[in-house]
Amino acid sequence: MHPGCCNSDNPHVNRWVAEIAAHCQPNAIHWCDGSLDEKRALTAEAVAGGTLIPLNQKKWPGCYYHRSNPNDVARVEQCTFICTPTEDEAGPTNNWLAPAAMRTKLMGLLAGAMRGRTMYVVPFLMGPPGSPLARVGVELTDSIYVVLSMGIMTRMGRVALEQLGVGEDFTRGIHSMLDVNPERRYIAHFPQENTIISVGSNYGGNVLLGKKCMALRLASHWGRDEGWLAEHMLVLGVESPDGKKTFVAGAFPSACGKTNFAMLRPPARFAGWKVWTVGDDIAWMKPGPDGRLYAINPETGYFGVAPGTNGKSNPNAMECIKRDTIFTNVALTPDGDVWWEGKDGPPPAECLDWRGQRWTPDSKAKAAHPNSRFCAPMSNNPMLAIEVHDPAGVPISAIIFGGRRTSTIPLVYQAFNWVHGVYVGATIGSETTAAATGLVGQVRRDPMAMLPFCGYNMGDYFAHWLQMRRHIANPPRIFHVNWFRKDADD
Amino acid sequence: MRVLEWVVERCRGRANASEGLLGWVPDAHDFDLEGLDGFDAARLQQAQSTNAEEWRREVLQQDELFMRLYAHLPKEIIFQRELLIARL
Numbered sequence: 340m341h342p343g344c345c346n347s348d349n350p351h352v353n354r355w356v357a358e359i360a361a362h363c364q365p366n367a368i369h370w371c372d373g374s375l376d377e378k379r380a381l382t383a384e385a386v387a388g389g390t391l392i393p394l395n396q397k398k399w400p401g402c403y404y405h406r407s408n409p410n411d412v413a414r415v416e417q418c419t420f421i422c423t424p425t426e427d428e429a430g431p432t433n434n435w436l437a438p439a440a441m442r443t444k445l446m447g448l449l450a451g452a453m454r455g456r457t458m459y460v461v462p463f464l465m466g467p468p469g470s471p472l473a474r475v476g477v478e479l480t481d482s483i484y485v486v487l488s489m490g491i492m493t494r495m496g497r498v499a500l501e502q503l504g505v506g507e508d509f510t511r512g513i514h515s516m517l518d519v520n521p522e523r524r525y526i527a528h529f530p531q532e533n534t535i536i537s538v539g540s541n542y543g544g545n546v547l548l549g550k551k552c553m554a555l556r557l558a559s560h561w562g563r564d565e566g567w568l569a570e571h572m573l574v575l576g577v578e579s580p581d582g583k584k585t586f587v588a589g590a591f592p593s594a595c596g597k598t599n600f601a602m603l604r605p606p607a608r609f610a611g612w613k614v615w616t617v618g619d620d621i622a623w624m625k626p627g628p629d630g631r632l633y634a635i636n637p638e639t640g641y642f643g644v645a646p647g648t649n650g651k652s653n654p655n656a657m658e659c660i661k662r663d664t665i666f667t668n669v670a671l672t673p674d675g676d677v678w679w680e681g682k683d684g685p686p687p688a689e690c691l692d693w694r695g696q697r698w699t700p701d702s703k704a705k706a707a708h709p710n711s712r713f714c715a716p717m718s719n720n721p722m723l724a725i726e727v728h729d730p731a732g733v734p735i736s737a738i739i740f741g742g743r744r745t746s747t748i749p750l751v752y753q754a755f756n757w758v759h760g761v762y763v764g765a766t767i768g769s770e771t772t773a774a775a776t777g778l779v780g781q782v783r784r785d786p787m788a789m790l791p792f793c794g795y796n797m798g799d800y801f802a803h804w805l806q807m808r809r810h811i812a813n814p815p816r817i818f819h820v821n822w823f824r825k826d827a828d829d
Numbered sequence: 830m831r832v833l834e835w836v837v838e839r840c841r842g843r844a845n846a847s848e849g850l851l852g853w854v855p856d857a858h859d860f861d862l863e864g865l866d867g868f869d870a871a872r873l874q875q876a877q878s879t880n881a882e883e884w885r886r887e888v889l890q891q892d893e894l895f896m897r898l899y900a901h902l903p904k905e906i907i908f909q910r911e912l913l914i915a916r917l
Contacts, residue, residue, distance in 0.1 A: 431897045577837045585837045605830050608864045612834070736840040747883040750876040751832045753839060753846060753853035762909035763852070766891045784894040798901025805905050818836050819852070824876050 343369040351507035365458035373496015395675030401663035408519040414544040420527045430796030452515045456481040462499035465637035470730035475503040476510035491640040512548035516541045530560040556794035567625035573601035580611030589739040592769035592785040602655035615724035630812025633732035647681035664715040668693040670706035679707035741820045742769040748821040757808045760817025881917045
């Protein structure tokens with residue numbers, strides 16, 4: 340078959356793609372198959388078009404550099420909407436607009452929006468093939484950067500269409516960069532229609548629709564309706580010297596070192612202990628036939644914050660990014676190397692900062708944007724848990740909640756029982772670290788670290804957690820940790 | 830890693846804990862402190878200490894979120910809050 344041609348014989352997919360293409364009017368449609376040849380061709384195209392800059396391929400094989408629009412550098416909660424039939428279903432912690440009104444507004448913005456561009460059809464599978472928890476999505480996007488990133492973060496291409504078969508149960512994602520204008524930036528979720536529409540951005544969580552949008556906001560709905568949990572959690576496996584593995588899930592608000600914890604390397608004195616990474620961001624957890632809670636990582640890559648990542652804070656992450664990685668908004672050196680604040684070694688004498696301007700160590704501004712990212716395949720992780728491919732998932736023995744608190748909260752305690760544990764998770768908070776806002780040390784509540792990611796009423800979400808107890812005969816123990824208590828140490 | 834070790838050993842039924850105000854907490858002798866420069870049993874106790882006054886403030890701060898969610902807040906959450914206050 341000719342590369343890029345329609346490779347789907349699913350009538351629901353084909354009809355929907357034709358409908359959206361007719362509306363957005365792209366010059367061409369490229370159906371992604373997820374092959375290595377396709378990746379090579381698309382990468383070459385992205386380089387030719389200036390979207391990606393190749394790094395020094397001797398030092399960084401398969402690695403590329405991308406700069407986003409300076410107005411588009413992070414998730415934007417004020418532009419994120421949950422379009423449930425009633426405002427009450429979305430709850431007071433989400434932005435809401437009636438589905439019909441939002442759809443009309445966004446379809447208006449999308450009319451003819453892809454003229455002169457290619458529309459990529461990106462089928463993707465969240466979760467191991469064959470897993471009862473795995474879900475299929477199809478993202479239509481006019482961004483080649485999104486296609487290449489989705490190829491790292493998800494099981495992309497033919498494998499997804501195979502899992503879907505002839506069914507119509509797939510998430511419909513529509514993304515257009517438009518003119519990357521914050522005035523026309525919306526990330527809208529339609530849980531009842533299994534649809535996500537994202538416009539006006541080309542950055543991370545706003546546009547990689549499989550991640551926060553589908554795997555958390557929509558999946559939290561499915562979890563509630565079907566009796567499982569879609570959580571903003573890392574999953575790791577602790578292997579003791581006797582070879583026994585215990586799997587632990589953990590929820591932490593941002594800036595608490597979640598990725599570093601997921602890739603923890605035991606200190607020298609823990610001879611024989613190993614920590615294996617299952618996932619660093621999202622866990623889908625369902626009660627298993629034996630009464631325990633089983634978790635899968637729906638993703639296949641790490642979209643991690645670069646600044647502060649170094650051989651000491653996270654040696655495994657430094658291994659992960661050595662090849663086949665896309666760096667966004669870090670600094671670029673003249674010899675095709677990357678740099679960020681808190682990387683190993685001295686800063687380069689001269690480089691281009693994340694805006695593409697000349698930067699030297701005397702410059703006042705930061706060379707890398709504080710939210711600059713690496714997008715790296717999990718297969719690069721030397722401590723990747725083999726169980727990550729298991730369709731059944733891994734049995735979770737403990738759930739750890741945490742936050743950044745310099746006082747009040749002790750280093751560690753264990754909840755008395757599940758109900759108490761839900762209360763502990765519902766009350767976690769973290770102190771703000773952004774000095775610029777003048778609010779340093781203020782505690783921001785972030786229940787289960789899900790405040791920006793829970794796709795329905797947060798009160799109902801707590802009720803769902805409490806209800807889950809009835810379906811898990813052997814529930815995980817729940818803990819709270821605080822690495823940040825002053826005078827505390829690990 | 831020491832915290833993680835305690836968590837794992839708790840799950841395997843191999844580590845001790847005592848009942849604190851907030852939940853089960855490790856005793857100094859349950860906790861592997863060897864090889865930590867300057868982090869001794871006294872420092873651990875400090876890192877584990879709970880101050881009832883700080884926790885009264887904490888509970889009040891938690892209420893800000895709960896009030897926003899009031900219409901849908903499960904009663905278990907309110908009962909757990911009351912039990913915590915009773916323990917302080």
